[in-house]
Each structure stands twice: as structure tokens, then as C-alpha cells.
Amino acid sequence: MFYKKIPSLLVPPLNFAMVSKGIYRSGFPNKKNFAFLKKLKLKSIMYLSPDEYFEENYKFMKENNIQFFQYKIEGNKEPFKEISYEDISNALTQVLDTRNLPMLIHCNKGRHRVGCLIGCLRKLQNYSMNSIFDEYIRYAGPKLRISDQEFIEIFPVNIIKLNPEYLPESFLKFGRSHY
Numbered sequence: 491m492f493y494k495k496i497p498s499l500l501v502p503p504l505n506f507a508m509v510s511k512g513i514y515r516s517g518f519p520n521k522k523n524f525a526f527l528k529k530l531k532l533k534s535i536m537y538l539s540p541d542e543y544f545e546e547n548y549k550f551m552k553e554n555n556i557q558f559f560q561y562k563i564e565g566n567k568e569p570f571k572e573i574s575y576e577d578i579s580n581a582l583t584q585v586l587d588t589r590n591l592p593m594l595i596h597c598n599k600g601r602h603r604v605g606c607l608i609g610c611l612r613k614l615q616n617y618s619m620n621s622i623f624d625e626y627i628r629y630a631g632p633k634l635r636i637s638d639q640e641f642i643e644i645f646p647v648n649i650i651k652l653n654p655e656y657l658p659e660s661f662l663k664f665g666r667s668h669y
Contacts, residue, residue, distance in 0.1 A: 504517030516604075
């Protein structure tokens with residue numbers, strides 16, 4: 491009998507989605523996600539957590555010539571912890587630089603910290619707050635945090651310093667004065 495070789499499965503990380511051309515979001519990728527991630531031809535991975543990164547993930551990035559950004563964001567946990575505007579602004583500066591794309595942005599579950607960053611990105615894109623919150627809730631599920639939504643709503647997009655020379659094409663049409 492002849493058997494066809496079963497192709498290896500491509501398994502995306504938890505909460506994976508395309509945000510915009512060359513920008514992806516997810517929860518923490520693990521070894522079973524590496525074949526999938528390889529297909530994306532990533533230039534960068536951004537991790538939004540103070541936790542240590544796994545050695546096997548570092549090895550994957552090195553083997554695939556992927557640069558690594560880490561912002562040690564703890565998340566909004568009332569009443570003691572708040573995400574810093576500066577961290578989100580600096581992270582968005584890296585996300586919106588074509589030299590770093592394609593990029594995967596992740597935290598542990600792909601819910602709250604990534605949700606805040608993507609919400610602020612959508613705000614920069616002039617999405618309505620209803621659309622931004624719908625997207626946030628889609629990934630946060632029943633664990634949504636009002637403090638995250640409040641953070642997105644009051645985030646001052648004018649503090650983001652972007653280089654228009656390296657801005658992704660999909661963001662050029664917005665013509666914001668702070669580019």
C-alpha cells in the first residue's frame with residue numbers, strides 16, 4: 491500500500507489574527523506554532539510582558555533572523571497597576587516602522603496588553619470607539635477589563651513619534667499631523 495505523506499499541520503498561536511498588512515497579534519507562541527510563524531516571514535516579534543522569554547523561542551528567532559522587542563508591560567490591574575502611555579507609544583513607534591515588518595505582537599494570552607496596544611493603534615487609524623471596543627472584547631472575551639477600555643479611550647495618540655519615511659503604506663492615508 492502506498493500512503494501519502496501527511497503534511498505537517500500549521501497551528502497558529504492562541505488568539506492569532508492579522509491586524510493590518512504585516513502586523514499580527516496573538517497569545518504566547520510555542521513550539522507547535524513555529525511552522526505557522528515561519529510562513530509569515532516575520533522580521534520582528536514584540537512581547538508585551540515583564541516575564542522571561544522562553545529559550546526555545548529565542549532559538550526560533552535566531553534561526554529565522556527575527557529581531558525581538560520586549561516591553562515589560564504588566565497590564566491594567568486596578569487599583570495598583572496601570573499601563574504606561576510611554577510604553578505603548580514606544581511600542582507603536584516600532585510597530586509602525588516598515589523596517590520591522592512583518593511583526594507579531596503578543597503577550598501571554600493575546601487579550602489585555604495586546605488589546606490595549608491594538609486599541610491605541612486603531613485609535614491612531616481613526617476607528618470609532620465602538621469598533622475599537624468591539625475588537626478588544628472579541629479577544630478579551632468574558633475577561634474584559636473596563637480599565638483597559640478606559641486606557642484606550644483616553645490614550646493621547648499625539649504623543650506617538652512616527653517616522654513618515656518608514657510608515658506602513660496603510661497608515662499614510664491618515665495624514666496625521668504628528669507623523
